[in-house]
Amino acid sequence: MTNTPQTVGVLGGGTMGSGIAIVMAKAGQRTLLFDVKEENLQRGLDTVHGFFDVSVKKGKMTADEAEKIKANVTGTTRLADLAPCDVVVEAVFEDLQVKKDAFAQLDEIVSPQTLFHTNTSTLSVTGIASGSKLPGRVVGTHYCNPAPLMNLVEVADGRHTESWAHQATIEFLESIGKTTVVTQDRPGFIVNRFLIPWENSCITALENGLGTKESIDAAVKGALGHPMGPFELLDIVGMDIHQQVATRLYEQLREPRFYPPAMVDRMVAAGDLGRKTGRGFYDYDDTRLFGS
Ligand SMILES: NC(=O)c1ccc[n+]([C@@H]2O[C@H](COP(=O)([O-])OP(=O)(O)OC[C@H]3O[C@@H](n4cnc5c(N)ncnc54)[C@H](O)[C@@H]3O)[C@@H](O)[C@H]2O)c1
CATH class of the missing domain: 1.10.1040.10 (N-(1-d-carboxylethyl)-l-norvaline Dehydrogenase; domain 2)
Structure with missing residues (x-):
């Protein structure tokens, strides 16, 4: 994985998905925020925009900088729009079947090299990865909440995660300014x-x-x-x-x-x-x- 801007899909426009979209946009990634519910997508986008508006008010960035960063994020309710993604971060409901189904659908849309990251808090990464035909590409990446303010991401491989996916995940997270801690696929990870x-x-x-x-x-x-x-x-x-x-x-x-x-x-x-x-x-x- 290179340091040039990637295209990142974020599944779920809730607390974590909108926070992760902020992280990606700020790091210069082209970010596609996807939610199945139009109103949740809209609230997620409002949260993203509001975050940068407040950053301007607090003097943390100029209005021009904020507009540029906001332009990195596009919202969609069409999963097919995620086709160009290099990485997809899943932050949907904490439900094994919902998460498995999401990865199964994405298998049909994205390239076989696309990394699948799951932000589960309690489910097994191995179980979620079994939804994909290519479980070797699935890695657990547990962001701390609020994701834009907390630097740490726990990284947990499933049983079938391949070493290229693990390595590319660490490199990607570090390239967007996150600190990584490697942990095991166990309930609750470390945090x-x-x-x-x-x-x-x-x-x-x-x-x-x-x-x-x-x-x-x-x-x-x-x-x-x-x-x-x-x-x-x-x-x-x-x-x-x-x-x-x-x-x-x-x-x-x-x-x-x-x-x-x-x-x-x-x-x-x-x-x-x-x-x-x-x-x-x-x-x-x-x-x-x-x-x-
Ligand atoms: N809230 C936290 O502090 C926290 C911290 C770390 C990890 N997590 C994990 O992150 C994930 C999301 O949690 P949250 O707090 O953001 O939940 P949330 O309820 O705020 O948001 C979930 C969003 O996912 C959307 N959604 C549901 N099914 C979908 C699908 N198939 N495709 C796309 N979108 C879908 C919902 O419409 C909703 O907007 C969960 O797995 C949770 O355990 C949460």
Whole structure:
């Protein structure tokens, strides 16, 4: 893989897909953002554009630079438009069949050399790769959320991932400015093995009245040096996603610390999912998925 601009497809215009599209656009990649739902695609594109508008307001780039970067991203609801892609990053629902089907359909559209990256949090890379006729090209690339602000990407091969695909993946990720950590195709990789039980313990602390959301967030940022507090982060992650990831990890690892506290179920039942619904632990004026 060369350092010249690639064409990158991103499947899914949700929290992760829009974040990954921002990363790709900023790194100068021609980026095709695909979603099956027109309204989700539109929200993803709004998030991408909003991110760069805020960057201009914060003085991080000029308006001209932002316009150039925004022009790197094109939205589509036609999978066939992804035909020229060198890399496709899958960030669709955390559902094995949906992910397998997406790669099976792409097999018929893209070149056999196109890399397939899956951003799964809890599913097996090997299982997802079995959807493709060429599982050797499939690599797990787990971006940390928010993808535009967090540098780390975990890289996990499936059983049939071929060494050229692994190597090209590391080179590609480093060429777009990411730091890679190689891990195994195991539930939660490295990051979620630590993050999910920790987030659960923060939610339990809030439920037990140990502090307010504001004081717990402030304590974590002030004492532990985290860039954002657990409730600020969970509002970006989405409570539906946290519930799903935590439950899946509990089912696979059988350790109670992964099981989501009851407050998570109540928030999901109420539709208080975080930024994407305008209310989670905090209230938001708009439903762009994250700021700059
Ligand atoms: N939210 C996080 O913090 C986080 C972090 C790392 C990884 N992940 C993983 O990233 C993936 C996406 O998570 P998310 O939080 O962005 O979810 P999300 O619900 O915000 O977005 C998913 C999007 O995928 C779209 N979609 C569904 N099926 C599709 C298909 N076949 N083709 C194209 N688009 C399709 C949906 O319309 C939706 O817009 C999941 O596998 C999740 O586990 C999430």
